[in-house]
Amino acid sequence: MTPIKAGFAVVRGNWNALRSRSCPRCGRGRLYEFSEVVEGTTYFAQGCNMCDFYEFTDSEAVSETLSVRRRQTLSALNEQGVREKLLRRYKWWSRIYLFASLLCVLLSLALLFNGNRYFGSAALLGMFVLVRAFLASYRFWQIREDRLFAPGAFKEWFKKGAWIV
Numbered sequence: 112m113t114p115i116k117a118g119f120a121v122v123r124g125n126w127n128a129l130r131s132r133s134c135p136r137c138g139r140g141r142l143y144e145f146s147e148v149v150e151g152t153t154y155f156a157q158g159c160n161m162c163d164f165y166e167f168t169d170s171e172a173v174s175e176t177l178s179v180r181r182r183q184t185l186s187a188l189n190e191q192g193v194r195e196k197l198l199r200r201y202k203w204w205s206r207i208y209l210f211a212s213l214l215c216v217l218l219s220l221a222l223l224f225n226g227n228r229y230f231g232s233a234a235l236l237g238m239f240v241l242v243r244a245f246l247a248s249y250r251f252w253q254i255r256e257d258r259l260f261a262p263g264a265f266k267e268w269f270k271k272g273a274w275i276v
């Protein structure tokens with residue numbers, strides 16, 4: 112699973128409110144565009160500000176350049192309280208996922224010792240949830256360290272070992 116696929120950062124800002132459409136999954140949120148550079152490739156996507164829905168958008172269809180997008184996103188981030196709110200949210204999700212993955216591990220062990228054949232499924236689920244926990248930590252780290260849109264940020268985060276926030 113790539114960092115792009117699993118995690119996303121949605122930064123609210125007035126600049127894109129006019130262009131945003133409502134979320135097809137939860138129906139309450141709005142979709143906001145964001146982009147990120149991973150290993151030198153720019154990915155464009157739209158993410159919901161209420162749930163974890165996101166979808167990729169064709170870079171051809173995106174008229175704005177990355178630099179404009181970046182500037183606007185960062186200025187939205189610097190609005191009063193936005194950064195703090197996002198940091199709190201990612202920290203919260205990171206801990207919830209971490210705790211949930213721990214529960215899955217315990218469950219899988221319990222199933223294993225009872226000879227239940229579903230222990231593998233529980234272990235897989237635990238791994239999936241753990242990835243989500245790390246991705247929330249990654250977003251937290253990116254926002255705190257101003258590393259959104261930074262090439263190689265994922266590698267740097269990985270090496271730093273800031274996996275738990």
Ligand SMILES: [Zn+2]
Nearest residue numbers: 134137159162
């Ligand atoms: Zn949604």
